[in-house]
Amino acid sequence: MTKYYLLPFRFTTIAGHEVLVNEVGDMLTAPMGTVKQIVMRTIDTSSDLYKSLVANFFLSEQRLPNLLDIYAERLAEKKRFLDDGTALHIFVLTLRCNQLCVYCQASSLEECVSHATMSHDSMRYAVQHLFKSRSKHLTMEFQGGEPTLEPKLLRYGIELAEEINQTEQRHMTYVLCTNCINLTEEVLQICEQYNVLISTSLDGPSWLHNKNRGKEDSYEKVVKGITKARERLGNDRVSALMTASENSLNFPKEIVDEYLSLGFTSIFLRALNPYGKASENNDWKLYTERFITFYKEAFEHILDINKQGQIMIEEFAAIILRKIITPWCTGFVDLQSPAGIVNSVLIYNYDGYMYASDESRMLAENKDYTFQIGKLEDQYESLVYSAKVKEWSKIWNNETLAGCSDCALQAYCGADPVRNHSTQGDLYGHRPTSLLCMKNKAIIEYLISLLIERKDEVIPIFKHWVIR
Numbered sequence: 001m002t003k004y005y006l007l008p009f010r011f012t013t014i015a016g017h018e019v020l021v022n023e024v025g026d027m028l029t030a031p032m033g034t035v036k037q038i039v040m041r042t043i044d045t046s047s048d049l050y051k052s053l054v055a056n057f058f059l060s061e062q063r064l065p066n067l068l069d070i071y072a073e074r075l076a077e078k079k080r081f082l083d084d085g086t087a088l089h090i091f092v093l094t095l096r097c098n099q100l101c102v103y104c105q106a107s108s109l110e111e112c113v114s115h116a117t118m119s120h121d122s123m124r125y126a127v128q129h130l131f132k133s134r135s136k137h138l139t140m141e142f143q144g145g146e147p148t149l150e151p152k153l154l155r156y157g158i159e160l161a162e163e164i165n166q167t168e169q170r171h172m173t174y175v176l177c178t179n180c181i182n183l184t185e186e187v188l189q190i191c192e193q194y195n196v197l198i199s200t201s202l203d204g205p206s207w208l209h210n211k212n213r214g215k216e217d218s219y220e221k222v223v224k225g226i227t228k229a230r231e232r233l234g235n236d237r238v239s240a241l242m243t244a245s246e247n248s249l250n251f252p253k254e255i256v257d258e259y260l261s262l263g264f265t266s267i268f269l270r271a272l273n274p275y276g277k278a279s280e281n282n283d284w285k286l287y288t289e290r291f292i293t294f295y296k297e298a299f300e301h302i303l304d305i306n307k308q309g310q311i312m313i314e315e316f317a318a319i320i321l322r323k324i325i326t327p328w329c330t331g332f333v334d335l336q337s338p339a340g341i342v343n344s345v346l347i348y349n350y351d352g353y354m355y356a357s358d359e360s361r362m363l364a365e366n367k368d369y370t371f372q373i374g375k376l377e378d379q380y381e382s383l384v385y386s387a388k389v390k391e392w393s394k395i396w397n398n399e400t401l402a403g404c405s406d407c408a409l410q411a412y413c414g415a416d417p418v419r420n421h422s423t424q425g426d427l428y429g430h431r432p433t434s435l436l437c438m439k440n441k442a443i444i445e446y447l448i449s450l451l452i453e454r455k456d457e458v459i460p461i462f463k464h465w466v467i468r
Contacts, residue, residue: 002045004059011035012408015449024074025323025411026056029452078411080329081344085134086384087331088141088345090358091126093118093153095145095350095365099179100214103245105276107365108145117150118350125376126348127160131168132380133346141175141199143358145350148182151190158194175199180225181218188232198229198238202262203248204255212245223262230263241268241315249290252298256312260305266313267302269295271439274423275362284423288435292442299446306461318465320444323412324451325466333357335414335440339396341371342389352376354383356392359418370427371418392417395428403431409444413437 009022017029030049037043038059043050053059057071065071081087095116097108109116118126130138140161142154158174165172174196176187190196203209206219213219229238242248242255259267271291274284298314305312319332333340340357347355353372355361360371371392374383383389398404398415407413419436420429431437450458 002061004041004045004054004061005063006038007057007060007065009058010406010408010410012445014445015452017452019408019448019452020053020058021408021411022057023411024057024071024078024327026058027324027448028052028056028058074327077327078329081331081336082338084136086342086344086346087133087135087137088139088333089126089130089133090141090143090345090347091118091123091147091157092143092347092349092361093145093147093150093157096149097144097146097179098149098181099146099218102212102214103243103272103276105273105359105362107276107362111146111149116145116350118153118348119352120153120156122348122350122352122376123153123157124160126354127157127164129346129348129354129376129380129383130161131164131170135170137171137173139173139175141177143177146179146182147176148178148184148187151184151186154187155190158190158196162194173197178225179213179218179222180229181221183225183228188229191229191233191237195237196233198233200226200229200238200240201243202226202240202259203242203245204251205258208248208251208255211247212243226262235263239266240264241270243270243272244291244294245272246287246290249287249294252294253301256298256301256305260310260312265311266315268315269298270316273359273362273419275359276365284435288439292439295443296446303458303461307457311464313465313468316443317447320412320447321462322466324448325462333414334416335412337396337398337410337413337415338393339415339417341392341396341418342373342384343396346373346384348376356389357418359422363418363422368422370421392427401428401431403434403437407431407441409441412444413440 007022009020011018011020018032018034020028020030054061057065095109096111096113098111147154161172174194176191176196177199180200191198202222203212209219210216226238248255256267299317302312302314319330319335322328322330331344333344336344342356345357347358347361349355349361352375354374354376356371356373363370364372373386373388395417396415398410398413401415404410416436417427421427424430
């Protein structure tokens with residue numbers, strides 16, 4: 001009998017198969033009973049299945065596997081974002097906004113207020129902190145409220161970064177998150193001059209979008225803004241994402257078709273997050289269950305569109321599939337372990353404080369300052385290496401969290417102490433009652449079931465999504 005050793009892996013059952021996932025995220029599907037055969041040493045060591053288990057680092061015929069250095073390098077690659085340093089830096093210019101979104105997660109204020117805008121001093125401190133990160137690739141993302149209401153502050157921040165970068169020589173990316181309603185000549189000129197990407201939001205057909213935004217003419221103005229931005233900057237410089245309100249959940253195909261009709265080749269099917277006005281939802285469990293159904297119906301429609309020869313990418317799935325299919329890490333902060341907070345994203349808020357994540361500053365608008373790191377005028381090192389951040393670091397790895405450590409899908413998910421705190425009252429969280437866990441697990445299992453049951457149909461589509 002061939003002697004072999006078990007390497008670390010986790011397993012579950014999906015679509016009538018056992019799904020095994022090792023430490024580097026390699027997935028292997030096997031007949032039911034395979035794990036028992038492995039453990040009981042009754043597996044046929046001459047079979048192709050056994051050879052696949054050895055070749056893919058589930059089993060080893062030596063106490064120390066051959067090619068252990070390659071295995072170690074692959075594991076390091078999955079965590080490479082930690083070596084790269086914080087790459088995404090979000091600048092919240094103002095809470096002022098020109099819309100009345102029914103689900104506003106940022107607790108935006110009316111356009112006329114005068115006390116909710118970042119000062120030039122805070123912007124200067126924030127840009128200086130930006131370059132303290134060791135990342136060679138830095139993204140300045142401007143948010144609100146509606147950041148286009150502060151064009152002079154937008155220009156000041158970019159020009160200051162450009163000035164410092166003459167010495168620093170980093171690869172800079174600028175992103176303007178806007179509803180596209182206030183794309184004035186001044187704003188477009190800034191975007192054109194500094195190659196700023198436009199990230200906008202569109203919730204679906206006019207009647208749905210207008211209902212979500214609390215304005216009868218919102219859709220018309222947004223589409224007009226998208227058209228103007230494309231004409232000035234190019235189609236590839238404008239992207240959009242939707243947020244699924246409770247009403248949106250009834251119209252998965254209509255939302256996807258709206259994106260297609262407007263010339264978008266991708267859509268991010270995004271659920272509501274429990275912050276700001278959205279936190280007033282009466283039944284989050286029911287919403288989550290409905291969102292999962294909505295997601296699957298929309299996704300099946302997206303697959304049909306791709307099979308007809310048109311490109312339409314679902315971005316959340318593409319991130320997960322990149323983790324499953326490729327050896328690379330992902331920069332998407334919500335699906336990282338260690339968590340994306342601080343490690344991958346920092347927030348420079350209009351109030352003069354640094355926060356651990358976008359959701360962290362949203363909590364602050366409800367007087368919850370748990371994830372407020374400190375004042376922007378403080379030294380960078382005293383902020384990101386503070387005792388507060390060190391405490392968070394004890395619970396931001398899903399490899400060590402109860403309910404995550406033994407989950408077969410761990411490699412494809414992430415840790416989120418901010419969500420745990422906001423929905424469950426403690427940073428550690430409780431996975432069996434976590435609705436975020438419920439949603440992520442359902443979507444990941446669904447994608448894996450497609451890879452098992454409809455492999456020939458979906459693999460060509462999925463490969464295009466992850467290698468584009």
